[in-house]
Every structure is written in C-alpha cells, then in structure tokens.
Amino acid sequence: MILGIGMSRGRRHGMAFGLGCALGCLSHTLLATLGVSALIAASRVGFAVLRTCGGVYLIWLGIQAMRTIRGGGQSGVRPASGAADGTLRQLFVRGLAANSINPKVVLFFLSFLPQFVIAGRGRLNWQTAQLGLLFTAQAALLFGLLGYFSGVIGQWMQRYPRAGVWLDRGAGCIFIALGARLIFSH
Numbered sequence: 001m002i003l004g005i006g007m008s009r010g011r012r013h014g015m016a017f018g019l020g021c022a023l024g025c026l027s028h029t030l031l032a033t034l035g036v037s038a039l040i041a042a043s044r045v046g047f048a049v050l051r052t053c054g055g056v057y058l059i060w061l062g063i064q065a066m067r068t069i070r071g072g073g074q075s076g077v078r079p080a081s082g083a084a085d086g087t088l089r090q091l092f093v094r095g096l097a098a099n100s101i102n103p104k105v106v107l108f109f110l111s112f113l114p115q116f117v118i119a120g121r122g123r124l125n126w127q128t129a130q131l132g133l134l135f136t137a138q139a140a141l142l143f144g145l146l147g148y149f150s151g152v153i154g155q156w157m158q159r160y161p162r163a164g165v166w167l168d169r170g171a172g173c174i175f176i177a178l179g180a181r182l183i184f185s186h
Contacts, residue, residue, distance in 0.1 A: 006150025014147025020095025029132025062175030
C-alpha cells in the first residue's frame with residue numbers, strides 16, 4: 001500500500017502513509033506488552049471480529065482504488081466523489097488505522113516478539129515493549145524509504161497516466177481479494 005500511494009500521490013504522501021503504518025505497530029506493541037494480543041488470539045470471537053474489521057477495511061480501500069479519477073495532469077488515486085481525502089494527515093491516519101486493525105500484525109507480534117524475550121532476564125513486559133519499539137523504529141525507517149523512492153515510479157506514471165489507472169485497478173482488485181480472504185479464512 002505504501003508503494004502504491006507513493007507512486008500515485010508522491011513521495012511525501014507515501015512517506016506519511018508509511019509512517020502511519022509504522023506507528024500502527026505501537027498499538028500491537030502495547031497489546032503484546034499487556035498480554036491482550038494473547039487474549040485476542042485465544043478468543044475465537046475476538047479474533048474473528050478483528051479479522052472481519054481488517055477485511056472490511058481492505059475491501060473498502062480496494063473499492064476506493066478502483067473508483068479513481070485523474071485530473072490536473074497529476075497521476076494518483078482520487079476518489080470518484082472528488083473529495084480531498086489525500087492530505088498528508090489523512091493518509092497518515094489511514095496508515096495508522098490499516099496497521100492497527102490488521103490481525104496478521106497481531107499474529108506476527110505474537111509469534112515473532114516472544115522468540116526474543118529471555119525469561120531469565122525478568123521483566124518480560126519491558127523486554128516485549130523494547131522489542132516492539134525497536135520493530136516500530138525500523139519499520140518507520142524502511143516504510144519511509146519505500147514511500148520516498150516510490151515517488152520516482154510516480155513521476156514515470158505522470159508521463160503515462162493510463163498505466164496509473166490500470167495500477168489502481170489492479171491494486172483495488174488485490175485489496176478486495178485480500179480483504180475477502182481475510183474475512184472468509186479460518
């Protein structure tokens with residue numbers, strides 16, 4: 001998603017969305033630290049609700065990507081309604097929400113972080129928090145770089161706007177498929 005937004009809207013927008021995604025990891029860090037992630041994973045109902053919310057959000061993003069218009073010679077995803085939902089702040093919040101409700105990230109934190117927690121050192125919650133913060137910091141760096149360099153591809157798309165339309169449609173189909181898979185997977 002970061003790559004797509006950076007390509008379609010430019011470097012700053014890709015970086016804003018990427019930073020939102022990275023900081024969305026803080027919610028999972030907090031949940032893992034407090035043990036709530038384990039509770040959600042143990043609760044079929046809780047995980048099903050989280051999975052469904054994440055799937056519905058991906059489907060909504062896919063529909064938005066497919067309902068694009070291009071104007072002003074600028075390549076980029078634009079809602080068909082013409083609403084200005086592409087501000088840096090809005091994209092940051094979208095990235096934050098997308099990662100915060102992503103059940104796969106919850107599972108990642110549940111399966112990945114505990115491997116590096118050393119019980120003999122004590123303070124397991126503090127170790128988990130430190131690992132989550134470190135993961136968030138590296139994600140901010142990597143996602144920021146991805147958003148930044150995707151602008152080069154976006155500049156190419158400005159010269160070939162029809163390619164951007166097809167990329168938006170393709171991305172929309174992928175988001176819808178991933179959302180449906182997330183909702184209907186067991």
